[in-house]
Amino acid sequence: MHWPFKITLKKQFSLLLLVVIMLFVAVGYVLQKKLEETQSILHELSNNTLPSMANASETAILSTELFLAIEQLTKANSPAARRIAQQEVQIKINETADQAYKARNNPTETLQLKSLQEEVSQLTQFIDRKLNLAEQISNTLDQLIHFQSVANQHLRPNHYKSEALTLWQLNFSKSIGLAYQSAHLERLNELSLLEQKANILLETLDSYAKQSQPDLQLFLLQFNDQLRLALVSEQGLINLQKSYLKIAGRTRGREHFIRKLVEDYTNVNDQLAFNETANLKQEVVDLTKDIEKQKSWLITALLIFASMIGAILVHYRRVISRLKRLTNKLEGMATPKIEHNTQADEIDELFEAFEHFSNTIKSQTHRLEALSLTDSLTNIANRRAFDQQLQIDLDTNQITQNSLSILLIDIDYFKQYNDTYGHLKGDAALQKVASVIQETLGNHGLVARYGGEEFVAILPNHDMAAAKDRAHQTIQAIATANIEHKKSQVAEHLSISLGLVTQSQGQTDNSDTLMKQADQALYQSKAQGRNQATHYNELN
Incomplete structure (x- = not known):
């Protein structure tokens, strides 16, 4: 039955009750079964699906926090910093495991987290060995200086x-x-x-x-x-x-593997959350169809049987009450507060609440994705965003046959800068350099922090000459910023060295090859005195 205007189910039932009060006996049992099925669906939504979706969202957030904690562990440059970072990683792994258990207790997630735990333990051992070797190297250098001093003291005029x-x-x-x-x-x-x-x-x-x-x-x-x-x-x-070089290489490899494990775990969690959302949509659709069937059964029952109208009224009111409770629960999980249409019935309100809740989940997912692709210190793209964009651009160039240039940028004598001005000033300098590079190159391609004091830029549609022009513009922009650096051996201010590489039309170099070539060009810039740019094609 279709009404020319919307009224609530309760009002529809009251109107029908006045017409067919004596016709509600024979199909009471069937209606009872239908109402029990609706009750089962509402129970599943309230007690399982909605809490599972909320837990999935929290698990995704914890996965991102775990990813950041592992980055801090890898960057640890002292035993104390390593211990603090390891404790933070362990806390995040435990929180993620607890959340995953509450959400689904999925065996696959449990195995992934156990594997991640083992890999972090291996990474910690590598970092300890690397720090120990660094200390031994420093002590040996001090010993050699002592030898030289003793020799000078022993020799007479x-x-x-x-x-x-x-x-x-x-x-x-x-x-x-x-x-x-x-x-x-x-x-x-x-x-x-x-x-x-x-x-x-x-x-x-x-x-x-x-x-x-x-x-x-x-x-x-x-x-x-x-x-x-x-x-x-x-x-x-x-x-x-x-x-030291061998263990450092193994540490980087282990870190990359752990990153993949975290990404795989996040992808599995995202897929499970997507499945939960799809299930919720289907269950709501099923619920709507079931309620429509109940309305038809109710009209038929009112026309035929009247003796069970009181019992049907009680059960039907329970359906409305559960719909309201489900709608209120959805509204409580979504922000901001939902304003319903004054003519909306309970089903419309349920769909509005569900749609608003879905939008909230999508918004949180977008924020998490943006967080995972942004460097927390400089607020520009991070290494992961760079790797993804470079692969996309390389795949596109295989079709368009355009030129693509990569600029690998390193701040000259940045360790001396940190030693002279402190790490807080060093962080501020990194932020300033990132801002200058973004302003200079951001309109022409992607600018990202590659790691430590290294930055990288992807410049689509830039051949060798255009890339060199951009590189010199960037060097000049950093010089214009005039960030004081008294311990620099090339200038009174911070300067940068650049390595350039260009994938010309028709070339099929992969990302690893291009980055190795850019690194070789950067090494040449440093060897020639820094504060300059070298293209890979100029090495020979």
């Missing part, structure tokens, strides 16, 4: 008449320089070459020690042995740096 001693001191100083150089190299092949140089230099020191004055030979040879032990022995500085 009359010793300097010996040319062999002068050459020994010169080569000893070179050895100290090689030690400092080895502590800052980041490639194993470069360390191997430097180790060969160190061995040759140590043999030269032995030769000059044997040519020196007799009373100095034993002393100098002992110092040579100490230097050899500290520099090229199995526990020497060069081998310590090799071990």
